Amino acid sequence: MNKIHLYIFALTASLLVLSSCRSGNSKDLDKKKNAIALPIYSIDTSSANTIKDYIGTIEGKVNVEIRPQVEGILEEIYVDEGDFVEAGQKLFKINASAYEEVLNNMIATESVAKAKLQNARLEMERLRPLVENEVISEVRLKMAKSAYDVAKASLEQSSAAVRSADINKQFTILKAPVSGYIGRIPKRIGNLVTKNDPQSLTVLSDVQEVYVYFSMSESDFLYFSKKQAKEDLLDSAYSNLERKRKLAFPAVSLILADGEAYGQKGHVDAINGQVNRTTGAISLRATFPNVDNILRTGSTGTLKFVETQKGVIQIPQVSTSELQDKTFVYLVDENNKVQRRAITISGKSNANYIISEGLQVGDRILLSGFDKISEGVTIVPINKAK
Secondary structure, X not given: OHHHHHHHHHXXXXXXXXXXXXXXXXXXXXXXXXXXXXXXXXXXXXXXXXEEEEEEEEEEEEEEEEOOOOOEEEEEXXXXXXXXXXXXXXXXXXXXXXXXXXXXXXXXXXXXXXXHHHHHHHHHHHHHXXXXXXXXXXXXXXXXXXXXXXXXXXXXXXXXXXXXXXXHHXXXXXXXXXXXXXXXXXXXXXXXXXXXXXXXXXXXXXXXXXXXXXXXXXXXXXXXXXXXXXXXXXXXXXXXXXXXXXXXXXXXXXXXXXOOEOOOOEEEEEEEEEEOOOOOEEEEEEEEEOOOXXXXXXXXXXXXXXXXXXXXXXXXXXXXXXXXXXXXXEEEOOOOEEEEEEEEEEEEEOOEEEEEEOOOOOOEXXXXXXHHOOOOOEEEEXXXXX
16 A cells, blocks of 8 residues: 555656646746737947037128218218128218318418418528627527427427318218128218217128137037047147147038028137136137128027047937936847846937947847836847848
């Protein structure tokens, strides 16, 4: 009986183990059978083009306010708003009648001074031989010489007044100091104009080259500055002076108000020496050629800095999810199980994020289907082309 009992016990245990194995295999098969097929993305390094945008204001390289130097009634306007004028071309005329009269009076005063000087010279020449022959005392000659000096100084004063009156008369014709385009003309013929007017007669803009003024954050500025410092260390061909003159910014594109890209590239050629304490931004200036005269003072545009970064990890933006202030991806391990992982984004390149921390070459991440899975589940990966 003992042998029979032992045999029955062993047979029962074997059947239980076999049943258990079949049950476990059945569960594994069920899991694989029920696993969801989802697209994945394999991580590798590549080159990324990052774009930074800044709003800029366009100004002519030379902007000259045309203001009157004398007061008077505006008599003529020789140009119209938007006209291109050459340096020296007439722009405005102020009624010159009063200044002509002043000039005529000064010329008459100068003529009187010339006659007095001539009389003083004749008197001095008449007395000189009399003094030499001791007919009269030397004091008389000295007095005549003094009168001559006074007449000479008076003539110089009168001549200066004539020149001043002539300058004022010339100021009644306002000419273009540089070549450029005429801006708005707020005054009209018959208006009184003075040199103390708060508003200029017009603004003349030389726009053969234009400046685009813009601001960037302190962090962006530091990024470009540090990048340039690294390049300088690697490039010993530049002298210290040349390094100081170099600016750390790539060529810049300009997007106009209509959304079209301007045909010429510009370059940053000036940086403000201080950071604005209120905004935390620093002002910069980019210069663009304006051969076709498309750009105008007062216009706005968007500056785009495109920079190529080599050997970076980038992933599609659609493969990420956000929770509070963190960004996550779903990592697929070697057993095709899904685990959530936090990542650090350092920039954007088209529809991709550039990743600085959290992923490495060879990792696999989910591209979509986040609402169909939970952490720890097994999926069937579908490789997607990059």
